[in-house]
Amino acid sequence: MSVLDLEKEIIEDFELFDEWEEKYQYIIEIGQKLPPLDDKYKLDENKIKGCQSSVWLHAYAKDGLVYFEADSDSTFVKGEIALLIKVLSGQPAAEVVNAPLAFIDTIGLRQHIAVTRANGLSSMIKQMKLYAVGMNSKQ
Amino acid sequence: MEKTTLTEKGIAEFNVEEIRRNFPILSTKAHGKPLVYLDNAASSQKPQVVIQKLVDYYSSLNANIHRGVHYLSQKASQEFDDVRVKVQEFINAASEREIVFVRGTTEAINLVASSFGRKNLNAGDEVLISAMEHHSNIVPWQMICEERKAVLKVIPMNDRGEISLDEYASLLSSKTKIVSIVHTSNSLGTVNPVKEMIRLAHAKNIPVLVDAAQGIVHTVIDVQDLDCDFLAFSGHKMLGPTGVGILYGKEKQLEDMPPYQGGGEMISSVSFEKTTYNEIPFKFEAGTPNIADVIALGTAVDYYKSIDRNAAFEYEHYLMTECSRLLAEIPGVRLIGTASNKASVVSFVIDNVNAMDAGMYLDTMGIAVRTGQHCTAPVMQQFCIPGTIRASFMFYNTIEEVHALIEGVKKAIKLLK
Ligand SMILES: Cc1ncc(COP(=O)(O)O)c(C=O)c1O
Numbered sequence A: 001m002s003v004l005d006l007e008k009e010i011i012e013d014f015e016l017f018d019e020w021e022e023k024y025q026y027i028i029e030i031g032q033k034l035p036p037l038d039d040k041y042k043l044d045e046n047k048i049k050g051c052q053s054s055v056w057l058h059a060y061a062k063d064g065l066v067y068f069e070a071d072s073d074s075t076f077v078k079g080e081i082a083l084l085i086k087v088l089s090g091q092p093a094a095e096v097v098n099a100p101l102a103f104i105d106t107i108g109l110r111q112h113i114a115v116t117r118a119n120g121l122s123s124m125i126k127q128m129k130l131y132a133v134g135m136n137s138k139q
Numbered sequence B: 001m002e003k004t005t006l007t008e009k010g011i012a013e014f015n016v017e018e019i020r021r022n023f024p025i026l027s028t029k030a031h032g033k034p035l036v037y038l039d040n041a042a043s044s045q046k047p048q049v050v051i052q053k054l055v056d057y058y059s060s061l062n063a064n065i066h067r068g069v070h071y072l073s074q075k076a077s078q079e080f081d082d083v084r085v086k087v088q089e090f091i092n093a094a095s096e097r098e099i100v101f102v103r104g105t106t107e108a109i110n111l112v113a114s115s116f117g118r119k120n121l122n123a124g125d126e127v128l129i130s131a132m133e134h135h136s137n138i139v140p141w142q143m144i145c146e147e148r149k150a151v152l153k154v155i156p157m158n159d160r161g162e163i164s165l166d167e168y169a170s171l172l173s174s175k176t177k178i179v180s181i182v183h184t185s186n187s188l189g190t191v192n193p194v195k196e197m198i199r200l201a202h203a204k205n206i207p208v209l210v211d212a213a214q215g216i217v218h219t220v221i222d223v224q225d226l227d228c229d230f231l232a233f234s235g236h237k238m239l240g241p242t243g244v245g246i247l248y249g250k251e252k253q254l255e256d257m258p259p260y261q262g263g264g265e266m267i268s269s270v271s272f273e274k275t276t277y278n279e280i281p282f283k284f285e286a287g288t289p290n291i292a293d294v295i296a297l298g299t300a301v302d303y304y305k306s307i308d309r310n311a312a313f314e315y316e317h318y319l320m321t322e323c324s325r326l327l328a329e330i331p332g333v334r335l336i337g338t339a340s341n342k343a344s345v346v347s348f349v350i351d352n353v354n355a356m357d358a359g360m361y362l363d364t365m366g367i368a369v370r371t372g373q374h375c376t377a378p379v380m381q382q383f384c385i386p387g388t389i390r391a392s393f394m395f396y397n398t399i400e401e402v403h404a405l406i407e408g409v410k411k412a413i414k415l416l417k
Helices: A003-014 A020-033 A075-088 A093-098 A115-138 B008-013 B016-020 B048-060 B071-090 B105-120 B139-148 B165-171 B194-202 B251-256 B291-306 B309-328 B355-364 B377-383 B399-416
Strands: A055-062 A065-072 B099-102 B126-130 B151-155 B176-182 B208-211 B230-234 B245-249 B267-270 B275-277 B333-336 B345-350 B370-372 B388-392
Touching: A003 A020, A003 A075, A020 A075, A020 B355, A020 B399, A055 A075, A055 A115, A065 A075, A065 A093, A065 A115, A075 A115, A075 B355, A093 A115, B048 B291, B071 B099, B071 B291, B099 B105, B105 B139, B105 B176, B105 B208, B105 B230, B105 B245, B126 B139, B139 B151, B151 B165, B165 B194, B176 B194, B194 B208, B245 B251, B309 B333, B309 B345, B309 B399, B345 B355, B345 B399, B355 B370, B355 B388, B355 B399
Parallel strands: B126 B151, B126 B176, B176 B208, B208 B230
Antiparallel strands: A055 A065, B099 B245, B230 B245, B267 B275, B333 B345, B345 B388, B370 B388
């Protein structure tokens, strides 16, 4: 599926909920299902700066596509990552670089989270896109 | 001071509903839910009279003070000067000359660290603080100690969050030049035995600064009875506006210290050859002061005077005690800070639950708590935790809000564990 189609799917999932509390619960549930990252990738060099919680991001390329795996000590952050991974992992690098990620605003995520958390989310997106830029230029 | 607990009748008679009507923000919503504001240790909410005072000031009083002959300037100056007397009475200082207007607790401590430190600290001298200080009572002392080659010493605390007076006494030496100690800890809630600590320091001629950022909000403080040399607190935590606070200093201490900043108001004569400084407290108030917020702080003091402060503090104590008791009954919850003398603050962690996740989930329910280190990183290091969830109470909170928090914590455990 394309990045845009995947974003649309997430937006439709979140349309089931009216209240922020329900959306939060849903993000937590997604976060709890995120497969754990192998400890060997939990290195300082994989840690994302600018996040209040610890977040590790591991990226790799296979058959011309970019894949992401990640982990955090915060389940909510894992939920956010899971959403990003759903949209971006397994896509061509150019798609990742250009992904609009408008769903984050549409589902009301950015408007409800504290500034520090919003900055952390931005740092995660930036890091994912940076990996993709790097892989794009290598290809 | 002996802590009495309110009788059930007393609690029932404390008319919290009437008080809540004075605070407009308490009837607003957060994420569509009725606001439950339990982050009072970070900043209190403001009664309507304080908000109105700010509006009135800018609508009908605004002018620079102490420099104009005109009507507005004189009126504004009068109101500004009156606040100094109100604050003097509020903490029972001996003279209004002992009240310095500053930006807040942080600036008050920086002022003393810088001015007192430059004058009195020399190589090898010691400054004594405690293990539970807020960063604003650590870093200014570290900075001046580094500059003056002095040493910062720390009074340890036990795992309940209490200082031992014996250990404290053993750290007081001929090298100790000042003790700077928090009255009530913002992350643990501990109320320190400051009066006794001051007595012990004075027996060795060591002056004491008390960080009363939290203390002033939950205790009646009488600086002459305490006999502290300095007292620091912030307006925004005691129903007043942000950007204004108080440094109380004994007249003699303030007289002895060099000025902090230079500029207008703090001088009596200026020439390129020589400048002489104004008398206290003006010597420490360079530049145009925060006139509007000082005047509105006066209104916050008036508000405190209009309520029964002792009853309010006992009521807060009841909320804190109930909250602690109910939290302790929840499996997996661990209270951080269990001193026998506590005020307002309930800090806790939940096994296997990230504090920030829990705080954020409570926020979705409209419940405002704080999570993290609360500007007391060394406290978290001692307890080997990344941070706590902290609920802190004011007399406008209700027992229903305590129950909402407890239900929220139970929900958070169910979801997040
Ligand atoms: C114990 C204590 N000291 C100092 C401060 C600093 O106060 P302010 O930020 O108003 O200067 C605070 C506020 O968080 C506090 O709780």
